[in-house]
Amino acid sequence: MxxxxxxxxxxxxxxxxxxxxxxxxxxxxxxxxxxxxxxxxxxxxxxxxxxxxxxxxxxxxxxxxxxxxxxxxxxxxxxxATPHLFVSDMDSTMIGQECIDELADYAGIKPQIAEITERAMQGELDFVSALKERVALLAGLGESEITRCLDERIRPMEGARALVQTLKSKGCKTVLVTGGFHHFADPVAETLGFDLVVANRLEVVDGKLTGGLAGPITDSGVKRATLIEELSKLGDGAIALATGDGANDIPMLEAAHYGIAYHAKPKAKLAANGIIDCGNLTSVLKLLGIPSSEWSGA
Incomplete structure:
Protein backbone atom coordinates (compact mmCIF):
# COMPACT_ATOMS: atom_id res chain seq x y z
CA MET A 1 0.00 0.00 0.00
CA ALA A 81 0.52 8.84 11.80
CA THR A 82 1.88 11.38 14.27
CA PRO A 83 5.57 10.60 14.84
CA HIS A 84 7.11 9.72 18.19
CA LEU A 85 10.44 11.37 17.33
CA PHE A 86 11.21 14.56 15.42
CA VAL A 87 14.81 15.28 14.41
CA SER A 88 15.57 18.44 12.47
CA ASP A 89 18.37 20.38 10.89
CA MET A 90 18.62 24.01 11.99
CA ASP A 91 20.04 26.39 9.36
CA SER A 92 17.59 27.17 6.53
CA THR A 93 15.16 24.70 8.09
CA MET A 94 14.22 25.74 11.62
CA ILE A 95 15.69 29.19 11.09
CA GLY A 96 15.75 31.23 7.91
CA GLN A 97 19.49 31.84 7.86
CA GLU A 98 22.84 30.06 7.60
CA CYS A 99 24.46 31.07 10.89
CA ILE A 100 28.05 30.81 9.75
CA ASP A 101 27.34 33.01 6.72
CA GLU A 102 25.71 35.67 8.87
CA LEU A 103 28.50 35.52 11.44
CA ALA A 104 31.04 35.88 8.64
CA ASP A 105 29.41 39.18 7.72
CA TYR A 106 30.62 40.57 11.05
CA ALA A 107 34.13 39.59 10.00
CA GLY A 108 33.65 41.17 6.57
CA ILE A 109 34.00 37.87 4.68
CA LYS A 110 30.40 36.74 4.10
CA PRO A 111 30.65 36.25 0.30
CA GLN A 112 33.73 34.05 0.67
CA ILE A 113 32.16 31.83 3.34
CA ALA A 114 28.68 31.79 1.80
CA GLU A 115 30.08 30.35 -1.43
CA ILE A 116 31.64 27.46 0.47
CA THR A 117 28.41 26.93 2.43
CA GLU A 118 26.32 26.74 -0.73
CA ARG A 119 28.64 24.24 -2.39
CA ALA A 120 28.64 22.05 0.73
CA MET A 121 24.84 22.14 0.91
CA GLN A 122 24.64 21.14 -2.75
CA GLY A 123 26.87 18.16 -1.98
CA GLU A 124 29.76 19.47 -4.08
CA LEU A 125 32.21 19.63 -1.16
CA ASP A 126 33.05 17.33 1.73
CA PHE A 127 31.14 18.70 4.71
CA VAL A 128 33.83 18.30 7.35
CA SER A 129 36.55 19.86 5.21
CA ALA A 130 34.25 22.72 4.23
CA LEU A 131 33.30 23.30 7.87
CA LYS A 132 36.90 23.43 9.05
CA GLU A 133 37.83 25.78 6.22
CA ARG A 134 35.04 28.21 7.07
CA VAL A 135 35.65 28.13 10.82
CA ALA A 136 39.36 28.81 10.26
CA LEU A 137 38.45 31.98 8.40
CA LEU A 138 36.67 33.28 11.52
CA ALA A 139 39.80 33.20 13.68
CA GLY A 140 40.11 36.34 15.79
CA LEU A 141 36.44 37.27 15.70
CA GLY A 142 35.14 38.27 19.12
CA GLU A 143 32.69 35.90 20.82
CA SER A 144 30.50 38.93 21.51
CA GLU A 145 29.81 39.11 17.75
CA ILE A 146 27.91 35.84 18.05
CA THR A 147 25.49 37.47 20.48
CA ARG A 148 25.10 40.41 18.11
CA CYS A 149 24.48 38.06 15.22
CA LEU A 150 21.85 36.15 17.17
CA ASP A 151 20.04 39.32 18.17
CA GLU A 152 20.24 41.07 14.81
CA ARG A 153 20.08 38.31 12.20
CA ILE A 154 18.76 34.95 13.38
CA ARG A 155 15.01 34.42 13.09
CA PRO A 156 12.85 31.27 13.30
CA MET A 157 11.45 29.90 10.07
CA GLU A 158 7.73 30.56 9.69
CA GLY A 159 5.80 27.79 11.40
CA ALA A 160 8.85 26.40 13.25
CA ARG A 161 7.58 26.96 16.78
CA ALA A 162 4.11 25.67 15.88
CA LEU A 163 5.62 22.51 14.43
CA VAL A 164 7.86 21.78 17.41
CA GLN A 165 5.33 22.70 20.09
CA THR A 166 2.48 20.80 18.43
CA LEU A 167 4.53 17.62 18.07
CA LYS A 168 5.63 17.92 21.70
CA SER A 169 2.00 18.28 22.76
CA LYS A 170 1.39 14.93 21.05
CA GLY A 171 4.13 13.26 23.09
CA CYS A 172 6.81 13.49 20.41
CA LYS A 173 10.47 13.87 21.44
CA THR A 174 12.16 16.72 19.56
CA VAL A 175 15.86 16.91 18.69
CA LEU A 176 17.71 19.74 16.96
CA VAL A 177 20.78 18.27 15.25
CA THR A 178 22.95 20.63 13.25
CA GLY A 179 26.29 20.96 11.56
CA GLY A 180 26.20 24.47 12.99
CA PHE A 181 27.21 25.58 16.46
CA HIS A 182 25.95 25.36 20.03
CA HIS A 183 26.39 29.12 20.35
CA PHE A 184 23.43 29.45 17.98
CA ALA A 185 21.64 26.11 18.35
CA ASP A 186 21.14 26.27 22.11
CA PRO A 187 19.20 29.57 22.13
CA VAL A 188 17.29 28.58 18.98
CA ALA A 189 16.30 25.28 20.59
CA GLU A 190 15.17 27.09 23.74
CA THR A 191 13.07 29.53 21.72
CA LEU A 192 11.39 26.80 19.68
CA GLY A 193 11.12 24.22 22.45
CA PHE A 194 13.42 21.38 21.37
CA ASP A 195 14.20 18.75 24.00
CA LEU A 196 17.77 18.02 22.91
CA VAL A 197 20.52 19.72 20.90
CA VAL A 198 23.37 18.05 19.01
CA ALA A 199 25.80 20.51 17.41
CA ASN A 200 29.41 21.56 16.92
CA ARG A 201 31.24 23.76 19.39
CA LEU A 202 33.38 26.73 18.38
CA GLU A 203 36.66 26.98 20.27
CA VAL A 204 36.99 30.26 22.15
CA VAL A 205 40.07 31.55 23.97
CA ASP A 206 40.19 34.91 25.75
CA GLY A 207 36.86 35.91 24.25
CA LYS A 208 37.89 35.31 20.64
CA LEU A 209 37.33 32.49 18.16
CA THR A 210 40.50 30.51 17.57
CA GLY A 211 39.43 29.28 14.14
CA GLY A 212 39.05 25.75 15.44
CA LEU A 213 36.39 23.45 16.86
CA ALA A 214 36.23 21.94 20.34
CA GLY A 215 35.12 18.31 20.52
CA PRO A 216 33.75 15.92 17.92
CA ILE A 217 32.19 17.15 14.69
CA THR A 218 28.49 16.78 13.98
CA ASP A 219 28.30 15.67 10.36
CA SER A 220 25.80 13.70 8.28
CA GLY A 221 26.77 10.44 9.98
CA VAL A 222 26.15 11.90 13.42
CA LYS A 223 22.78 13.23 12.30
CA ARG A 224 21.72 9.78 11.13
CA ALA A 225 23.16 8.07 14.21
CA THR A 226 21.32 10.51 16.49
CA LEU A 227 18.00 9.70 14.84
CA ILE A 228 18.59 5.95 15.07
CA GLU A 229 19.76 6.12 18.69
CA GLU A 230 16.86 8.29 19.87
CA LEU A 231 14.34 6.15 17.97
CA SER A 232 15.67 2.97 19.56
CA LYS A 233 14.95 4.44 23.01
CA LEU A 234 11.26 4.74 22.13
CA GLY A 235 10.70 1.05 21.47
CA ASP A 236 9.29 -1.05 18.66
CA GLY A 237 6.84 0.66 16.37
CA ALA A 238 8.09 4.17 17.06
CA ILE A 239 7.92 6.50 14.07
CA ALA A 240 10.56 9.10 13.18
CA LEU A 241 10.14 12.36 11.29
CA ALA A 242 13.15 14.31 9.99
CA THR A 243 13.41 17.66 8.23
CA GLY A 244 16.38 19.22 6.47
CA ASP A 245 17.43 21.04 3.35
CA GLY A 246 20.99 20.16 2.35
CA ALA A 247 23.21 17.26 1.30
CA ASN A 248 24.43 16.87 4.89
CA ASP A 249 20.86 15.92 5.87
CA ILE A 250 20.46 13.09 3.36
CA PRO A 251 21.38 10.10 5.60
CA MET A 252 19.03 11.42 8.30
CA LEU A 253 16.18 11.95 5.82
CA GLU A 254 16.68 8.47 4.42
CA ALA A 255 16.69 6.87 7.89
CA ALA A 256 13.42 8.50 8.97
CA HIS A 257 9.99 7.06 8.29
CA TYR A 258 9.02 10.52 7.10
CA GLY A 259 12.01 12.36 5.67
CA ILE A 260 10.84 15.79 4.55
CA ALA A 261 13.07 18.06 2.48
CA TYR A 262 12.19 21.65 3.31
CA HIS A 263 12.66 24.10 0.40
CA ALA A 264 15.69 21.94 -0.18
CA LYS A 265 18.63 21.46 -2.50
CA PRO A 266 18.03 18.97 -5.36
CA LYS A 267 20.04 16.09 -3.86
CA ALA A 268 18.18 16.35 -0.56
CA LYS A 269 14.82 16.37 -2.34
CA LEU A 270 15.72 13.21 -4.25
CA ALA A 271 16.60 11.42 -1.01
CA ALA A 272 13.39 12.36 0.81
CA ASN A 273 9.91 10.84 0.74
CA GLY A 274 8.40 14.21 1.53
CA ILE A 275 8.93 17.75 0.26
CA ILE A 276 7.80 21.21 1.29
CA ASP A 277 8.16 23.43 -1.77
CA CYS A 278 5.35 25.97 -1.45
CA GLY A 279 4.24 26.18 2.20
CA ASN A 280 5.89 26.90 5.54
CA LEU A 281 6.66 24.42 8.31
CA THR A 282 3.01 24.12 9.33
CA SER A 283 2.58 22.20 6.07
CA VAL A 284 4.32 19.33 7.85
CA LEU A 285 1.51 19.31 10.41
CA LYS A 286 -1.08 19.33 7.64
CA LEU A 287 0.59 16.41 5.87
CA LEU A 288 0.66 14.48 9.14
CA GLY A 289 -3.09 15.04 9.41
CA ILE A 290 -2.99 17.19 12.55
CA PRO A 291 -5.84 19.73 12.35
CA SER A 292 -5.06 23.40 12.98
CA SER A 293 -7.40 23.36 15.99
CA GLU A 294 -4.80 21.17 17.72
CA TRP A 295 -1.72 23.25 16.87
CA SER A 296 0.30 24.77 19.69
CA GLY A 297 2.80 27.62 19.78
CA ALA A 298 1.48 29.36 16.68
Whole structure:
Protein backbone atom coordinates (compact mmCIF):
# COMPACT_ATOMS: atom_id res chain seq x y z
CA MET A 1 0.00 0.00 0.00
CA UNK A 2 1.11 3.54 -0.74
CA UNK A 3 -0.36 6.68 0.82
CA UNK A 4 0.35 10.08 -0.67
CA UNK A 5 -0.71 13.38 0.85
CA UNK A 6 -0.38 16.51 -1.22
CA UNK A 7 -0.96 20.24 -0.83
CA UNK A 8 -1.07 22.08 -4.13
CA UNK A 9 0.28 25.59 -4.51
CA UNK A 10 -2.39 27.84 -2.93
CA UNK A 11 -2.13 30.18 -5.90
CA UNK A 12 -3.37 27.35 -8.10
CA UNK A 13 -6.16 26.04 -5.87
CA UNK A 14 -9.37 25.84 -7.86
CA UNK A 15 -7.51 26.43 -11.11
CA UNK A 16 -7.40 23.09 -12.87
CA UNK A 17 -6.94 21.06 -9.66
CA UNK A 18 -9.40 18.39 -10.76
CA UNK A 19 -7.87 18.30 -14.25
CA UNK A 20 -4.40 17.81 -12.76
CA UNK A 21 -5.71 15.11 -10.44
CA UNK A 22 -7.35 13.31 -13.36
CA UNK A 23 -4.09 13.54 -15.30
CA UNK A 24 -2.14 12.17 -12.33
CA UNK A 25 -4.50 9.24 -11.89
CA UNK A 26 -4.29 8.47 -15.61
CA UNK A 27 -0.48 8.67 -15.61
CA UNK A 28 -0.25 6.43 -12.56
CA UNK A 29 -2.63 3.87 -14.08
CA UNK A 30 -0.45 3.74 -17.19
CA UNK A 31 2.52 2.99 -14.93
CA UNK A 32 0.64 0.09 -13.35
CA UNK A 33 -0.27 2.05 -10.20
CA UNK A 34 -4.04 2.58 -10.23
CA UNK A 35 -5.36 4.90 -7.51
CA UNK A 36 -7.85 3.11 -5.27
CA UNK A 37 -9.09 6.23 -3.51
CA UNK A 38 -8.60 10.00 -3.74
CA UNK A 39 -10.19 12.43 -1.32
CA UNK A 40 -9.59 15.64 0.61
CA UNK A 41 -8.88 15.11 4.31
CA UNK A 42 -11.95 16.21 6.26
CA UNK A 43 -10.00 18.06 8.95
CA UNK A 44 -7.51 19.68 6.57
CA UNK A 45 -9.42 20.74 3.50
CA UNK A 46 -6.38 21.63 1.42
CA UNK A 47 -4.73 18.21 1.79
CA UNK A 48 -5.43 15.66 -0.94
CA UNK A 49 -4.88 12.01 -0.03
CA UNK A 50 -4.32 9.27 -2.57
CA UNK A 51 -4.29 5.58 -1.70
CA UNK A 52 -2.73 2.98 -3.99
CA UNK A 53 -2.83 -0.76 -3.31
CA UNK A 54 0.71 -1.10 -4.68
CA UNK A 55 3.36 0.71 -6.67
CA UNK A 56 6.73 2.43 -6.58
CA UNK A 57 7.03 5.38 -4.21
CA UNK A 58 9.62 7.09 -6.38
CA UNK A 59 7.46 6.91 -9.49
CA UNK A 60 4.46 8.11 -7.51
CA UNK A 61 6.34 11.10 -6.17
CA UNK A 62 7.78 11.98 -9.57
CA UNK A 63 4.36 11.87 -11.22
CA UNK A 64 2.68 13.98 -8.56
CA UNK A 65 5.48 16.54 -8.49
CA UNK A 66 5.48 16.84 -12.27
CA UNK A 67 1.77 17.64 -12.32
CA UNK A 68 1.36 19.66 -9.13
CA UNK A 69 4.71 21.42 -8.62
CA UNK A 70 5.32 23.47 -6.64
CA UNK A 71 3.61 21.43 -3.97
CA UNK A 72 4.00 19.94 -0.49
CA UNK A 73 4.02 16.15 -0.52
CA UNK A 74 4.48 13.13 1.74
CA UNK A 75 4.50 9.50 0.61
CA UNK A 76 4.37 6.52 2.95
CA UNK A 77 4.07 2.75 2.57
CA UNK A 78 1.71 2.67 5.57
CA UNK A 79 -0.99 4.83 7.11
CA UNK A 80 0.48 8.22 8.05
CA ALA A 81 0.52 8.84 11.80
CA THR A 82 1.88 11.38 14.27
CA PRO A 83 5.57 10.60 14.84
CA HIS A 84 7.11 9.72 18.19
CA LEU A 85 10.44 11.37 17.33
CA PHE A 86 11.21 14.56 15.42
CA VAL A 87 14.81 15.28 14.41
CA SER A 88 15.57 18.44 12.47
CA ASP A 89 18.37 20.38 10.89
CA MET A 90 18.62 24.01 11.99
CA ASP A 91 20.04 26.39 9.36
CA SER A 92 17.59 27.17 6.53
CA THR A 93 15.16 24.70 8.09
CA MET A 94 14.22 25.74 11.62
CA ILE A 95 15.69 29.19 11.09
CA GLY A 96 15.75 31.23 7.91
CA GLN A 97 19.49 31.84 7.86
CA GLU A 98 22.84 30.06 7.60
CA CYS A 99 24.46 31.07 10.89
CA ILE A 100 28.05 30.81 9.75
CA ASP A 101 27.34 33.01 6.72
CA GLU A 102 25.71 35.67 8.87
CA LEU A 103 28.50 35.52 11.44
CA ALA A 104 31.04 35.88 8.64
CA ASP A 105 29.41 39.18 7.72
CA TYR A 106 30.62 40.57 11.05
CA ALA A 107 34.13 39.59 10.00
CA GLY A 108 33.65 41.17 6.57
CA ILE A 109 34.00 37.87 4.68
CA LYS A 110 30.40 36.74 4.10
CA PRO A 111 30.65 36.25 0.30
CA GLN A 112 33.73 34.05 0.67
CA ILE A 113 32.16 31.83 3.34
CA ALA A 114 28.68 31.79 1.80
CA GLU A 115 30.08 30.35 -1.43
CA ILE A 116 31.64 27.46 0.47
CA THR A 117 28.41 26.93 2.43
CA GLU A 118 26.32 26.74 -0.73
CA ARG A 119 28.64 24.24 -2.39
CA ALA A 120 28.64 22.05 0.73
CA MET A 121 24.84 22.14 0.91
CA GLN A 122 24.64 21.14 -2.75
CA GLY A 123 26.87 18.16 -1.98
CA GLU A 124 29.76 19.47 -4.08
CA LEU A 125 32.21 19.63 -1.16
CA ASP A 126 33.05 17.33 1.73
CA PHE A 127 31.14 18.70 4.71
CA VAL A 128 33.83 18.30 7.35
CA SER A 129 36.55 19.86 5.21
CA ALA A 130 34.25 22.72 4.23
CA LEU A 131 33.30 23.30 7.87
CA LYS A 132 36.90 23.43 9.05
CA GLU A 133 37.83 25.78 6.22
CA ARG A 134 35.04 28.21 7.07
CA VAL A 135 35.65 28.13 10.82
CA ALA A 136 39.36 28.81 10.26
CA LEU A 137 38.45 31.98 8.40
CA LEU A 138 36.67 33.28 11.52
CA ALA A 139 39.80 33.20 13.68
CA GLY A 140 40.11 36.34 15.79
CA LEU A 141 36.44 37.27 15.70
CA GLY A 142 35.14 38.27 19.12
CA GLU A 143 32.69 35.90 20.82
CA SER A 144 30.50 38.93 21.51
CA GLU A 145 29.81 39.11 17.75
CA ILE A 146 27.91 35.84 18.05
CA THR A 147 25.49 37.47 20.48
CA ARG A 148 25.10 40.41 18.11
CA CYS A 149 24.48 38.06 15.22
CA LEU A 150 21.85 36.15 17.17
CA ASP A 151 20.04 39.32 18.17
CA GLU A 152 20.24 41.07 14.81
CA ARG A 153 20.08 38.31 12.20
CA ILE A 154 18.76 34.95 13.38
CA ARG A 155 15.01 34.42 13.09
CA PRO A 156 12.85 31.27 13.30
CA MET A 157 11.45 29.90 10.07
CA GLU A 158 7.73 30.56 9.69
CA GLY A 159 5.80 27.79 11.40
CA ALA A 160 8.85 26.40 13.25
CA ARG A 161 7.58 26.96 16.78
CA ALA A 162 4.11 25.67 15.88
CA LEU A 163 5.62 22.51 14.43
CA VAL A 164 7.86 21.78 17.41
CA GLN A 165 5.33 22.70 20.09
CA THR A 166 2.48 20.80 18.43
CA LEU A 167 4.53 17.62 18.07
CA LYS A 168 5.63 17.92 21.70
CA SER A 169 2.00 18.28 22.76
CA LYS A 170 1.39 14.93 21.05
CA GLY A 171 4.13 13.26 23.09
CA CYS A 172 6.81 13.49 20.41
CA LYS A 173 10.47 13.87 21.44
CA THR A 174 12.16 16.72 19.56
CA VAL A 175 15.86 16.91 18.69
CA LEU A 176 17.71 19.74 16.96
CA VAL A 177 20.78 18.27 15.25
CA THR A 178 22.95 20.63 13.25
CA GLY A 179 26.29 20.96 11.56
CA GLY A 180 26.20 24.47 12.99
CA PHE A 181 27.21 25.58 16.46
CA HIS A 182 25.95 25.36 20.03
CA HIS A 183 26.39 29.12 20.35
CA PHE A 184 23.43 29.45 17.98
CA ALA A 185 21.64 26.11 18.35
CA ASP A 186 21.14 26.27 22.11
CA PRO A 187 19.20 29.57 22.13
CA VAL A 188 17.29 28.58 18.98
CA ALA A 189 16.30 25.28 20.59
CA GLU A 190 15.17 27.09 23.74
CA THR A 191 13.07 29.53 21.72
CA LEU A 192 11.39 26.80 19.68
CA GLY A 193 11.12 24.22 22.45
CA PHE A 194 13.42 21.38 21.37
CA ASP A 195 14.20 18.75 24.00
CA LEU A 196 17.77 18.02 22.91
CA VAL A 197 20.52 19.72 20.90
CA VAL A 198 23.37 18.05 19.01
CA ALA A 199 25.80 20.51 17.41
CA ASN A 200 29.41 21.56 16.92
CA ARG A 201 31.24 23.76 19.39
CA LEU A 202 33.38 26.73 18.38
CA GLU A 203 36.66 26.98 20.27
CA VAL A 204 36.99 30.26 22.15
CA VAL A 205 40.07 31.55 23.97
CA ASP A 206 40.19 34.91 25.75
CA GLY A 207 36.86 35.91 24.25
CA LYS A 208 37.89 35.31 20.64
CA LEU A 209 37.33 32.49 18.16
CA THR A 210 40.50 30.51 17.57
CA GLY A 211 39.43 29.28 14.14
CA GLY A 212 39.05 25.75 15.44
CA LEU A 213 36.39 23.45 16.86
CA ALA A 214 36.23 21.94 20.34
CA GLY A 215 35.12 18.31 20.52
CA PRO A 216 33.75 15.92 17.92
CA ILE A 217 32.19 17.15 14.69
CA THR A 218 28.49 16.78 13.98
CA ASP A 219 28.30 15.67 10.36
CA SER A 220 25.80 13.70 8.28
CA GLY A 221 26.77 10.44 9.98
CA VAL A 222 26.15 11.90 13.42
CA LYS A 223 22.78 13.23 12.30
CA ARG A 224 21.72 9.78 11.13
CA ALA A 225 23.16 8.07 14.21
CA THR A 226 21.32 10.51 16.49
CA LEU A 227 18.00 9.70 14.84
CA ILE A 228 18.59 5.95 15.07
CA GLU A 229 19.76 6.12 18.69
CA GLU A 230 16.86 8.29 19.87
CA LEU A 231 14.34 6.15 17.97
CA SER A 232 15.67 2.97 19.56
CA LYS A 233 14.95 4.44 23.01
CA LEU A 234 11.26 4.74 22.13
CA GLY A 235 10.70 1.05 21.47
CA ASP A 236 9.29 -1.05 18.66
CA GLY A 237 6.84 0.66 16.37
CA ALA A 238 8.09 4.17 17.06
CA ILE A 239 7.92 6.50 14.07
CA ALA A 240 10.56 9.10 13.18
CA LEU A 241 10.14 12.36 11.29
CA ALA A 242 13.15 14.31 9.99
CA THR A 243 13.41 17.66 8.23
CA GLY A 244 16.38 19.22 6.47
CA ASP A 245 17.43 21.04 3.35
CA GLY A 246 20.99 20.16 2.35
CA ALA A 247 23.21 17.26 1.30
CA ASN A 248 24.43 16.87 4.89
CA ASP A 249 20.86 15.92 5.87
CA ILE A 250 20.46 13.09 3.36
CA PRO A 251 21.38 10.10 5.60
CA MET A 252 19.03 11.42 8.30
CA LEU A 253 16.18 11.95 5.82
CA GLU A 254 16.68 8.47 4.42
CA ALA A 255 16.69 6.87 7.89
CA ALA A 256 13.42 8.50 8.97
CA HIS A 257 9.99 7.06 8.29
CA TYR A 258 9.02 10.52 7.10
CA GLY A 259 12.01 12.36 5.67
CA ILE A 260 10.84 15.79 4.55
CA ALA A 261 13.07 18.06 2.48
CA TYR A 262 12.19 21.65 3.31
CA HIS A 263 12.66 24.10 0.40
CA ALA A 264 15.69 21.94 -0.18
CA LYS A 265 18.63 21.46 -2.50
CA PRO A 266 18.03 18.97 -5.36
CA LYS A 267 20.04 16.09 -3.86
CA ALA A 268 18.18 16.35 -0.56
CA LYS A 269 14.82 16.37 -2.34
CA LEU A 270 15.72 13.21 -4.25
CA ALA A 271 16.60 11.42 -1.01
CA ALA A 272 13.39 12.36 0.81
CA ASN A 273 9.91 10.84 0.74
CA GLY A 274 8.40 14.21 1.53
CA ILE A 275 8.93 17.75 0.26
CA ILE A 276 7.80 21.21 1.29
CA ASP A 277 8.16 23.43 -1.77
CA CYS A 278 5.35 25.97 -1.45
CA GLY A 279 4.24 26.18 2.20
CA ASN A 280 5.89 26.90 5.54
CA LEU A 281 6.66 24.42 8.31
CA THR A 282 3.01 24.12 9.33
CA SER A 283 2.58 22.20 6.07
CA VAL A 284 4.32 19.33 7.85
CA LEU A 285 1.51 19.31 10.41
CA LYS A 286 -1.08 19.33 7.64
CA LEU A 287 0.59 16.41 5.87
CA LEU A 288 0.66 14.48 9.14
CA GLY A 289 -3.09 15.04 9.41
CA ILE A 290 -2.99 17.19 12.55
CA PRO A 291 -5.84 19.73 12.35
CA SER A 292 -5.06 23.40 12.98
CA SER A 293 -7.40 23.36 15.99
CA GLU A 294 -4.80 21.17 17.72
CA TRP A 295 -1.72 23.25 16.87
CA SER A 296 0.30 24.77 19.69
CA GLY A 297 2.80 27.62 19.78
CA ALA A 298 1.48 29.36 16.68
Missing amino acids: LIARLIADPAQNGIGLQARLDAAMDALAKRGMPVAMAHMLDHAGDVLQLALPEGDAGALGQTLEELFAPCDLLISDADI
